[in-house]
Amino acid sequence: VRRTVLTLLATVVGLVVLLGFKTSPTSAPTAAASAPTVPGSGSSISSSGSSSSGSSSSGSSSSSSGGSSSSGTVTGSAVQTRYGVVQVKVTVASGRITDVTAVQLPTDHPRDVEISNYAVPILRNEAIAAQSANINTVSGATYTSDGYTQSLQSALDQL
Amino acid sequence: VTLDVGIPAAVVRHAEHVMGTVFSFDIRPNGTAPEDVQDALDEAIQWLHWVDETFSTYKPDSQIRRLGRGELRLEDCHESVREVLELCADAYRATDGWFDVMHGGRLDPTGLVKGWSIDRASAILAAYGLRDHCINGGGDVFASGSPAPEEPWRVGVTDPHHVRQLLATVAIADQAVATSGTVERGAHIVNPFNGRAVSGVVAATVVGPDLTHADAYATATVAMGAGGLDWLDRLPGYEGLVVDAAGNVRHTKAFSA
Numbered sequence: 001v002r003r004t005v006l007t008l009l010a011t012v013v014g015l016v017v018l019l020g021f022k023t024s025p026t027s028a029p030t031a032a033a034s035a036p037t038v039p040g041s042g043s044s045i046s047s048s049g050s051s052s053s054g055s056s057s058s059g060s061s062s063s064s065s066g067g068s069s070s071s072g073t074v075t076g077s078a079v080q081t082r083y084g085v086v087q088v089k090v091t092v093a094s095g096r097i098t099d100v101t102a103v104q105l106p107t108d109h110p111r112d113v114e115i116s117n118y119a120v121p122i123l124r125n126e127a128i129a130a131q132s133a134n135i136n137t138v139s140g141a142t143y144t145s146d147g148y149t150q151s152l153q154s155a156l157d158q159l
Numbered sequence: 160v161t162l163d164v165g166i167p168a169a170v171v172r173h174a175e176h177v178m179g180t181v182f183s184f185d186i187r188p189n190g191t192a193p194e195d196v197q198d199a200l201d202e203a204i205q206w207l208h209w210v211d212e213t214f215s216t217y218k219p220d221s222q223i224r225r226l227g228r229g230e231l232r233l234e235d236c237h238e239s240v241r242e243v244l245e246l247c248a249d250a251y252r253a254t255d256g257w258f259d260v261m262h263g264g265r266l267d268p269t270g271l272v273k274g275w276s277i278d279r280a281s282a283i284l285a286a287y288g289l290r291d292h293c294i295n296g297g298g299d300v301f302a303s304g305s306p307a308p309e310e311p312w313r314v315g316v317t318d319p320h321h322v323r324q325l326l327a328t329v330a331i332a333d334q335a336v337a338t339s340g341t342v343e344r345g346a347h348i349v350n351p352f353n354g355r356a357v358s359g360v361v362a363a364t365v366v367g368p369d370l371t372h373a374d375a376y377a378t379a380t381v382a383m384g385a386g387g388l389d390w391l392d393r394l395p396g397y398e399g400l401v402v403d404a405a406g407n408v409r410h411t412k413a414f415s416a
Binding site for chain 2: 136138139140
């Protein structure tokens, strides 16, 4: 008989991201904003080897392995949500996400601002913490992260 | 470029926007060929979109909406619709009416469909030999097998009062974790007996053998309010925790801390 083990936490623990990390090398990261789009289904899939293809070769970029540098800033697509347009920017240094910031957020209604104010920090933490967290996933009542996640995904897809 | 995300080799992740939320897959192929993994994932994703088309309460042409309007007879619906409604009826009985598919006179099996669709998606992956995977649909999780030998899946549970923090972590294998709440997206859980939005209990997390039931029971536990945890404690095979408006956390007795 299985015993379910519950650990009550006293302090903040990183949340885990809900995103896929694309491996196929595409364009180098740029800070160009894309035109507003409503992405369809399907984002990305990746087989993430354990630091397989030179995550340490951050500076050299000998153009043999990936082509694209793993440092820079990428702006995701502007995603239309039922609450308004959401767009995020991802900062990556040496192959690791160091920050995720909002470029555009819904501000039409007080409720939107409220949602944005709490959703963005959570998601930023999720994205950053995903790289070191000792948890696999997070259960919680759904928050309005769809547009944010899509925009973030589209930014990651450019890496 | 491969982002070093600090996870063991051979992890396939995918995020899919469907049913108004994000579904994420974490698959550990353990030797399964990449083409087979992709086929399995494609089939699982196609399934989720089909469920959305069929069961959506937002899409006027979904079978659920047409059934609700009386344009479609139950016997003419897809067999999955009948299956889901039977599961809903079971959940209604098991929860003494606290899980109810009728909301304000409208047919709405949403509280069970998402969990059910994830259980079925998990079965699709397993049919391809992908036993070790974890699927998260908008915060409801089913974890099959294990992420690594001798290691459970660890699922964080968000604190509804401090959404940047985790309240707990649950270690599971072949189990589901569902969380329902009243904070996010406004109070969306209604007391089926008086039609009013639930207050008092802010969130409930239920751990059980499958997500179909855990999802429905989490919704019912919140709707029950103060008595929810006691009900859950009496339910064989299910564990959970409840957070009230004051931030107090209570969990079922067998949940070992």
